Amino acid sequence: MNYKETGFRALYKHFVAFMLKDNLRQCIENYPDADKANCILTCGYIDREAGLTMEVLCAGYKNGDDFSFFDQNKEHRVILRVGSVEEDEFYRFDDSDGRLQKKYADKIEILKDYEASEEVEETRKMEFLDKLRHEHYPDDVMVYLTREGLNPEGCWVRIIGLGDHFIMGTLLNEPDQDFGYHEGEKIAFFVQKTEDDQIICFSNMTPSRKLKAEDLEDGTLLKEAVSIFNKERNEEHFINILEFLRDSYVWIPCNAVMSEADMARFEQAMKDAGDDLSAMVGEEFTTNDKVRLVPDILQNGDNFFFPVFSSKEEMGEYGEHFSKVQKHILEVIPMARNSEKNVAGIVLNAFSESFILDAELFDMIENMKSRLE
Template identity: 45%
Template sequence: MRTKNIGFRKITGNFWLVSLNNKLRKLVEGYPGVDLANRVLCYGYIDHDAGLSLEVLALSSKDSERVHIFEPNSAISSKIRIGAIQDDNISFVEDRNGEFRKRFAPQISVLDIYAVEEDIQESRKMEVLDIYRSPEYPDDVLVYLLKEGNKPEACWVRIEGIMNNQIIGTLLNEPKQNFSYHLGEKIAFFIHKDENGDIALCSNMNPSQKITAEDLEDGTMLESSIYNFNRERNQDHFLDILEILRDSHVWILGDFVMSDTDESRMKDLIAQSEAESQSIVGNTFKTQDQCKFKPDILKYNEDLFFPVFSNPEAMGEYGNQLSKIQHHFLDVITLAENHEQNLSGIVINAFSEPFVLDKDLWDLVKNMKSRLT
């Protein structure tokens, strides 16, 4: 069967025999049996960036009666990209009793480095996307960019995550028209079904209504957008939250931590006070080094979240236990990215009307255009 007629789901995770032509012979010249072989035994997988691929496991000699598999060369890792053999015939090899999977376990385990996050795995199961997928790159889909004053323009987008009814992806080519988004930036798109049942992937790039710094000052606009989304989870409400977050200042809770030098000085001062009880009464302790602010982190099941709040009132009693500072939300993303722990997301107003911004969406918010006038 021709490679291009086999779906990526069938190729992935299965064993295949590829005819050993002159083009491939140079690729496998370091494998045992190269002078006798006429096939290449491969294992199918997906590289998120390089696309649908076959990992070379060993060479094979196939005739009308039997298939002989030569010993592998575990010191070599060779790959065949599907695009290079899309017009060639490949043969499915049944792995009876899991014999191949056991025999070639070292080569197959190496492919664990190409594992993707759960959102991307889920998107690969979405058959509704298949008519817009690249045949060579299963995670790349054709998306129509929509903006008033522009013609709909199709661009390739690499899927990076899923958030509610939105799919998040990276633009793989520069739009020919001015959409205010460019190659390499993340966009959100959705699956549109028209009255005839036809499907299209669309990204709404019309600029949103402008806002002012005063609109955002007390955090109520952010709270309102989250309230609306939590009750009607549609595209407009979702994007409204992200755009408002992009321009907002939010509150962070945590502790101020002194340097080792200042902490030692403080301990010495306390020790002195125990001997001379009146020695520090009325004195002011001033740190020599800059204090570091250590944000508090919330844990839910096994996931860790960076909590922020639209205003001090949204903190409730939690806000009475820790110090608080205000930061621009884009700075919060930087703090979360550089945190010593592996965070799953940023949670806004965790104890009242919560909204979780998953880690996959941080780049999308950073790349959004400001709505501030």
């Protein structure tokens, strides 16, 4: 079997032997026992910029159905892009006993530098995307851009993230028509089955209706958009949330943090009050230094989230313990991105009908066009 028959899954993260061609002999001349070799052992990985690639682990010898593999060269590296071996017959080894993994551990360790995010890795398991993938770049898929008044146009998009019902990617080429998005920009796209059971990826770029600032002022429109999306999770409702959020001011729960000097003064005032702390009720305490407002961070399992709310009322009892600050979402995103916690995203209205803006979507929101008139 060869690559054109099997696709990337047969090579990716597998140990694979190729028979040694004349043009490869010079490449492995520094490998141990290369003069005895008639094959090479490789391990497949994905270089997102260069495509599916085979790391040459060692030279080997095939005798009938038996293979012998020699030692690795730790100082020398040879790689093969899949295009150079796509028509060559290969032999795959499952390495169930871990023998190859252990013997060539130094070479395999190098491949960790090419590991993708968990979300991208998850999309590599999606076999329904295989017919849409670039034959040499498995993370690049054909996406059809649509917009009212224009013809659908296929563009290559490199997958960068995964949402509940959508995939995030970067446009790799400039569309011929004016869809409002350009090469290098991030888009969300969706997978759909056509009437004839064909799988396609598409991104609807038809502009939504314009808004006025007052439409978003009390947060009701954003809250309603989340409610609609949670009832029917489709592309149109998802994009509506992102577009409303792009132009919204949201409320952030914050802890007030005084300077050490002011905190010492406050603690002394409490000591002076003795056992009768009720005497301090109604008293004013003026700080000498600026009070820092530190946003609260929520945790769900191993993930941290930056909470925001469409209105102060949406915080409920939770909000009673915090100072509240209103900021535009484009100011909030850098705060979340630079949080001491490595947040997985921004959660909107965490304690009612919530919506999570994954961190992978931050760039997309920042690059979206405003709907405000």
